[in-house]
Amino acid sequence: MSERKRPKLAVWKFSSCDGxxxxxxxxxxxxxxLTEEVRISYFLEATRKVEKGPYDVSLVEGSIxxxxxxxAIREVRKQSKLLISIGACATAGGIQxxxxxxxxxxxxxxxxxxxxxxxxxxxxxxxxxHVPVDFELRGCPVNKxxxxxxxxxxxxxxxxxxxxxxxxxxxxxxxxVCRMVASGTACLGPVTQAGCGTLCPGMDRGxxxxxxxxxxxxxxxxxAQLTALGQSRRDIHHLFRTYNANADAFRKESDxxx
Amino acid sequence: xxKAKSNSIATPVxxxxxxxxxxxxxxxxxxxxxxxxxxxxxxxxxxxxSIDALPAGWGAEQSPGRYRLRRRDDDALFGYGLAPQGWKxxxxxxxxxxxGASRQNGGFAVDAPPPPSPPMAFIGVRACELAAMGxxxxxxxxxxxxxxxxxxxxxxxxxxxxxxxxxxxxCFCLAMGSGPEVTxxxxxxxxxxxxxxxxxxxxxxxxPRGAKMLKALKTGKASPADLSAAERxxxxxxxxxxRLDAAAARALAANPEHPRWDxxxxxxxxxxxxxxxxxxxxxxTIDDVTDLKGDHAERWRxxxxxxxxxxxxxxxxxxxxxxxxxxxxxxxxxxSTWVDQFDETGCVGCGRCIxxxxxxxxxxxEAAAITDQGRT
Ligand code: SF4
Ligand code: SF4
Ligand code: SF4
Numbered sequence: 001m002s003e004r005k006r007p008k009l010a011v012w013k014f015s016s017c018d019g020x021x022x023x024x025x026x027x028x029x030x031x032x033x034l035t036e037e038v039r040i041s042y043f044l045e046a047t048r049k050v051e052k053g054p055y056d057v058s059l060v061e062g063s064i065x066x067x068x069x070x071x072a073i074r075e076v077r078k079q080s081k082l083l084i085s086i087g088a089c090a091t092a093g094g095i096q097x098x099x100x101x102x103x104x105x106x107x108x109x110x111x112x113x114x115x116x117x118x119x120x121x122x123x124x125x126x127x128x129x130h131v132p133v134d135f136e137l138r139g140c141p142v143n144k145x146x147x148x149x150x151x152x153x154x155x156x157x158x159x160x161x162x163x164x165x166x167x168x169x170x171x172x173x174x175x176x177v178c179r180m181v182a183s184g185t186a187c188l189g190p191v192t193q194a195g196c197g198t199l200c201p202g203m204d205r206g207x208x209x210x211x212x213x214x215x216x217x218x219x220x221x222x223x224a225q226l227t228a229l230g231q232s233r234r235d236i237h238h239l240f241r242t243y244n245a246n247a248d249a250f251r252k253e254s255d256x257x258x
Numbered sequence: 259x260x261k262a263k264s265n266s267i268a269t270p271v272x273x274x275x276x277x278x279x280x281x282x283x284x285x286x287x288x289x290x291x292x293x294x295x296x297x298x299x300x301x302x303x304x305x306x307x308s309i310d311a312l313p314a315g316w317g318a319e320q321s322p323g324r325y326r327l328r329r330r331d332d333d334a335l336f337g338y339g340l341a342p343q344g345w346k347x348x349x350x351x352x353x354x355x356x357x358g359a360s361r362q363n364g365g366f367a368v369d370a371p372p373p374p375s376p377p378m379a380f381i382g383v384r385a386c387e388l389a390a391m392g393x394x395x396x397x398x399x400x401x402x403x404x405x406x407x408x409x410x411x412x413x414x415x416x417x418x419x420x421x422x423x424x425x426x427x428x429c430f431c432l433a434m435g436s437g438p439e440v441t442x443x444x445x446x447x448x449x450x451x452x453x454x455x456x457x458x459x460x461x462x463x464x465x466p467r468g469a470k471m472l473k474a475l476k477t478g479k480a481s482p483a484d485l486s487a488a489e490r491x492x493x494x495x496x497x498x499x500x501r502l503d504a505a506a507a508r509a510l511a512a513n514p515e516h517p518r519w520d521x522x523x524x525x526x527x528x529x530x531x532x533x534x535x536x537x538x539x540x541x542x543t544i545d546d547v548t549d550l551k552g553d554h555a556e557r558w559r560x561x562x563x564x565x566x567x568x569x570x571x572x573x574x575x576x577x578x579x580x581x582x583x584x585x586x587x588x589x590x591x592x593x594s595t596w597v598d599q600f601d602e603t604g605c606v607g608c609g610r611c612i613x614x615x616x617x618x619x620x621x622x623x624e625a626a627a628i629t630d631q632g633r634t
Contacts, residue, residue, distance in 0.1 A: 030550070037550045149547070156552050161545050165530060165566040168616070172534030173352040173561060177298040177342050180616045182325045190529040190616050204298070215567045216581065218527045225323070225617045 007056035007155065010042035012076050014062025014069050015096055015124060019141035020087035021045045021061055027144050034148075037155055053079030057154050060133075063089040063096060063124045070121075070130060077131040082154055085127040086147065088140035088243040092212055095140075097124040097246035125246065135160065140210040140243040143195050163194050164215035167207050170194040176201045184229050186239060191217035191249065212244040219253035233257045270477035271458040271484060272448070274335075278309035279475050280418070280446070284379040289416055292348055293381030294338060299327055301338040303345065306381070313338055320426040320609065323618025334452045336382055339426045340608055344387050344537035348378055349411050350394065356544075356557040366555075377414035383444065384422055385437030386429075389606040390537035392443060396600055397540050416467070419444035423491035428609030430500040430622055436606040438495035446472060449488045460488050500612075500622045504603050507593040507625040514586065516628045523582035525617055530563035532611035532619075533588060538604050543568070564588050585624075593625055 011021060025046060027034065041051035058080035064070055077083055088094050099107065104122045108115045127133055137150050146162055153160035163169070167189035171178060176198050179185040187206030193214040200207050213219075223236050231239070240254035272280065284291050285307065295304040296313040306312070317330040317337045330337050358369040383391075395412055398405035422429075422438040431437030440447050445468030448459040460480050463469035533539045543562035548555045562569055565584045570577040578584050596604030605621070612620045625631075 033550050148550070152548060152550050155550060156548055161547070163566070164568070165563070166527070168527075168529040168531045169534060169561075169563060169566070172343070172531065175302070175343065175347065175352075177300040177302065178325075178531070178614055178616065181323060181614055182299040182327075182342075184324075187616075190527040190531075216528055216579075218524075218581065221525050221527055221617055224525075 006037060006039045008041040008051065008054075009038040009151075010053070010055040010058045010076075010080065011040075011045070012042070012058060012060045012062075013045070014060065014073065014090070014127075015065040016062030016087065016089040016094065018045060018061070020090075020139075020147075023141045023144050023147055024059070027148060030148055034151065038151075055080050057082045057084065057151070060085045060090050060127050061087050063093045063126060064121070064130055065096060065124045066120050068119075073127060073130050082134045083127075083131070084135045084137060084150060084154065085133050086137045086139075086142050088138065088210060088212060089124075090127045091136040091138055091247075092126050092244045093124040093246035095243050095245070098241065099124055100246055101241075137162065138193055138211040139195060143197060145197075146195055165194055166190050166214045167192045167194045167196070167198070167201070167211070170196075170198050171201050174198045174202065179204065179206050180225075180229070186226050186229060186231050186235065188222070188239060190214075191219050191222050208242055209240070209250065210243050212247045213249040217249045219249050220256075223253060223257065269480035269485065270461045270472065271451075271480045272461050272475060272477055273458050274309060276475055276477060277335075277448075277459055280471065281306065281308055281381065283471060283474060284416060288376055289379035290376045291379045291381060292345075294336070294341060296327070300325060300342050301327070302343070303341050303347070303380075303382075309335070312336075312381075318426070320428045320613040321618075322428065322612050322620050323615055325613050332452050333457060334423070334450055336420045336448075336450050337423065337452075339422075339424075339429075340384060340387075340610060342610070342614060343535055344390060344608070344610070345380055345383065346390070346394065346537050346539075348380070349391065349415070350398075350408055350540070352561045354407065354559045356559055358554065358556040360555075361553045374410070377416070378411065379416035379418065381418045381420075383417050383419045384608075385419070385440045386431040386434075386606045386608040387537060388417070388419060388440065388443040389431075389434075389436035390608065393538040393600070393602065393604065393606065394540055396602075397538075416471075417444045417446075419447045419464075421447065421449045421488075421492060422495040423450060425495050425498045426609060426613075427499050428612040429498050430502050430607040430609060432496050432498050432607070433501045434504060434603065434605055434607035439492055444468070449491075451484045451487045451491075453487070456484075458484060460484055500607075500609065500620075502593075502605070502607065502622040502625055503629075503631060504593065504605075506629050506631055507603075508597060509594070509629045510590045510625060511594040513628050518624065518628045519582040519586050522585050522619070522624060523580065525619060526581050526585050527617060528565045528581045528584060529616060530565040531614050531616060532621075533563040533565060534561060535610040535614045536592075537608060537610065538592075538606060539563075541569070564591070589621060589624060589628075592621070 100123045150160045180187040185206040188209035189207035192209045193211040237257040240250045293306040301313045312335040315333045359366045398408040419440045421440045444464040447462045541562045542559045545558045567576045592604040
């Protein structure tokens with residue numbers, strides 16, 4: 001029986017911790033089914049076997065932080081029919097985007113014995129800041145079920161079912177008692193996109209905003225409530241400056257508590 | 259209710275072991291028993307297996323955007339007010355599988371439905387919660403669009419109602435005519451009487467199966483002191499700080515351009531918590547999912563909220579892109595257009611949307627302001 005033509009999948013890495021790619025490998029039960037549906041043509045974290053482009057679907061992890069990245073992502077775009085960026089790094093610049101608020105020159109001087117070897121940009125930015133992206137999958141890391149849903153939708157030519165609403169809706173779906181209301185804990189959930197599976201509120205923590213801003217985040221109203229709960233300007237500033245610090249809404253809110 | 263009963267028939271009471279017996283009996287009869295239980299800094303409704311699971315001696319304080327558990331100075335089992343989410347969770351679960359289907363010789367076959375879940379028994383249903391069940395039963399009982407799943411779960415559910423002995427600061431059931439007295443819709447009604455040396459539940463059957471269940475239990479007789487304590491606490495529960503003029507609030511729909519909508523939008527997070535915790539909100543969305551091969555498909559129904567962008571998505575885009583129009587849609591439906599639809603109001607005055615709104619937006623305050631009722 002001749003092998004049926006499976007779409008070619010590529011998984012790329014830019015500046016990142018590899019957590020999102022690991023999430024993909026973590027799809028243990030589904031991984032086999034996935035390899036039946038796609039041909040893994042480029043996925044260095046999983047296999048050394050590399051096939052030339054073009055690719056039907058490219059998943060891109062990581063942010064753009066070097067002049068080399070800028071060139072490489074254009075090449076990836078050129079070689080990919082569908083380009084899906086995955087994770088907070090690829091969709092907002094990631095935790096390393098904290099550099100955007102400081103002097104990178106200073107960092108390099110303090111950290112490296114030979115600063116002259118370092119060739120880096122002064123910013124860490126999202127993939128969509130450099131090339132057109134077909135879909136952005138949020139999360140730090142991405143959620144395995146959402147990742148499969150996005151691939152599934154891509155393979156079946158439909159729109160992925162990935163909600164853009166608040167984390168609060170997910171808390172209510174799972175029956176999690178609101179941390180903010182029941183214990184006064186600071187929580188970014190009302191302005192953060194759902195999707196993590198209620199990891200933190202389910203463990204008595206406020207939401208840290210790993211999935212980035214929800215569809216219409218009212219960060220100012222949330223910040224006012226956080227102040228009423230006793231959070232200082234500095235606390236609020238820090239709360240908005242984590243994995244999605246460079247996402248528009250979060251950056252603006254943290255700036256106004258500078 | 260105590261008054262009506264002060265005739266010759268002795269009013270039965272259950273003591274705490276009698277209540278435990280009721281829970282055991284329900285379990286023996288095959289019910290999944292759900293009742294109040296302390297977890298995650300709140301009293302929630304969850305599966306329980308005996309009276310030991312009930313939150314003895316726990317109360318809660320509720321105010322806009324705030325809920326705190328507190329120790330009571332008695333051992334009341336039902337002294338915690340309302341749980342964060344009502345019985346909607348049980349009767350109308352947040353995610354329901356409508357059906358699954360598999361590809362088969364050029365067509366598809368619908369999977370056999372799963373065996374029905376066991377009937378549920380609810381312990382501790384409050385008056386406003388009974389009213390909310392009635393509202394949803396009407397929505398899901400509509401002749402043309404009846405929901406057989408909801409109707410079955412509700413018809414099977416054995417309801418043990420508990421009358422409130424006190425009101426939370428967020429309660430306004432009195433104004434909405436839905437409480438605090440438990441008058442209808444229960445199989446067994448309990449009124450908790452707890453003093454230093456006595457802890458009983460004045461008990462009343464509200465249906466033949468409730469009466470049958472009570473007969474199987476050892477009951478005592480209510481003392482005159484029990485009855486007057488019950489009357490006192492009902493009066494106490496009727497002392498409520500919040501009010502809503504339901505008739506006046508109907509004018510909400512006539513005020514679509516009130517400046518208050520914009521002020522609201524500055525505070526509202528559009529997070530959707532209010533709709534999720536509201537025991538009458540019934541909107542859902544449909545998710546169709548397939549496996550990777552596209553050989554198996556499932557259709558799921560999920561709670562939705564008029565505060566999301568997708569909710570008003572029609573061909574070409576969402577209709578309600580601004581928060582002001584979403585809040586307006588919600589409160590206007592609840593208090594105004596619901597009446598046009600169902601001949602009753604969509605709000606039972608439970609106050610959940612006030613307590614569980616992270617920024618404490620108060621439906622009674624907003625309704626009054628927008629219909630110019632001359633209070634803040
Ligand atoms: S815990 Fe946070 S995310 Fe969850 S409902 Fe409360 S405010 Fe929203
Ligand atoms: S609108 Fe608010 S007070 Fe009225 S029934 Fe819904 S949650 Fe309760
Ligand atoms: S009224 Fe409160 S709970 Fe409802 S969407 Fe607005 S902020 Fe969220």
